[in-house]
Amino acid sequence: MILVTGGAGFIGGNFVLDWLATSDEPVINLDALTYAGNLETLASLAGDARHVFRRGDICDRALVDELLKTYCPRAIVHFAAESHVDRSIHGPGEFVRTNVEGTFTLLEAARAYWSALEGDEKAAFRFHHVSTDEVYGSLGPDDAPFTETHPYEPNSPYSASKAASDHLVRAWYHTYGMPVVTTNCSNNYGPYHFPEKLIPLMIVNALAGKPLPVYGDGKNVRDWLYVKDHCAAIRVVLQKGRLGETYNIGGWNEKPNIDIVHIVCALLDELRPDAAGSYSRLITYVKDRPGHDRRYAIDARKIERELGWRPAETFETGIRKTVEWYLANPEWVANVQSGSYRDWVAANYGDRDDSRAQVRA
Known part of the structure; x- marks a missing residue:
């Protein structure tokens, strides 16, 4: 059995x-079910004995100890995190608590559990920490992509909290010999993505005839990774990754945000045409967020060279699958758009400078 934290979130x-x-290896799934945790994502596993769900906080040491003692997992795959930059700007405290204190709690519980194991079980145990490319900071337009040895330069409360958690994981390996691996991924997209992030927000707003808010000039560049490719990479690293190592996971798909929005609009024009005209008419430029990193790009050659992983999806195939999924699952989308989510959208976009909120095709 493996223990997965944050297993009701997107990734x-x-x-x-x-x-x-x-x-057929079972999963014990620990998730606090905050705003982005959604059990409807796991509805297909209802009644499946291989999936054991426990609602709880990774900062709850007693609960984590209980789960480790009861289920004796051979690995922990640690996804649980607060992950939205804008939310971290509005409320950084929760990011420090979950991402830093929560990771510390997990590491200490895992260290106690691992130390008591013996023989093959102890040798086989792994702690897989899932992190982000945002810890590396921002790249210039001509800079080489991030490698695993790039210095950490986080620029938001979110990325700073993830950088801190990465450092803790590294320290527990070097100080205590904990069998850890870390992966730093680029921007994920795909099914079950909570609609505060760029791609699902564009899809949901377009279908509702609402403005498609684009920060600044829309030319911030991200590397896009289809979520199922990311899952495959994590399985490979968990199985074959070298202890104490970091592996960057990217999609080899650098694109400016405004290009992403136009691609989504073009797919919606094809798959769900609107009598009022192209969805691109809804594109609205809004005031940029503070500390907005200009460009991220992942160099994923290490994981390909050492472990043989490379993404299976191109951006063109992955984004089509993503748009088709949202069109086919309107109930899931409607159910995650709770009152608290709508309040968040109003808080985040309501205070942008109206002088820049002009609609452009």
Whole structure:
């Protein structure tokens, strides 16, 4: 059995579904079910004895100890995190608590559990920490992509909290010999993505005839990774990754945000045409967020060279699958758009400078 934290969130939920689709090894799933945790993502596992769900906080040491003692997992895959930059700007405290204190709690519980193991069980145990490319900071337009040895230069409360958690994991390996691996991924997209992030927000707002808010000039560049490719990479690193190592996971798909929005609009024009005209008419430029990193790009050659992983999806195939999924699952979308989510959208976009909120095709 493996223990997955944050397994009802976007990436964690996809990982749990993917794991149980390709393996009979059970999963104990620990998730606090905050705003982005959604058990509907895991509805297909209802009644499946291979999936054991526990609602709880990774900062709850007694609960984590209990789960480790009861289920004796051979690995912990740690997804649980507060992950939205804008939310971290509005409320950084929760990011420090979950991402830093929570990771510390997990590491200490795992260290106690691992130290008591013996023989093959002790040798086989792994702690897989899932992190982000945002810890590396921002790149210039001509800079080489981030490698695993790039210095950490986090620029937001979110990325700073993730950088801190990465450092803790590294320290527990070097100080205590904990069998850890870390992965730093680029921007994920795909099914079950909570609609505060760029791609699902554009899809949901377009279908509702609402403005498609684009920060600044829309030319911030990100590397896009289809979530199921990310899940496959995590399985490979968990199985074959060298202890104490970091592996960057990227999609080899650098694109400016405004290009992403136009691609989504073009797919919606094709798959769900609007009598009022192209969805691109809804694009609205809004005031940029503070500390907005200009460019991220992942150099994923290490994981390909050492472990043989490379993404299976191109951006063109992955984004089509993503748009098709949202069109086919309106109930899931409607149910996650709770009152608290709508309040968040109003708080985040309501205070932008109206002088820049002009609609452009």
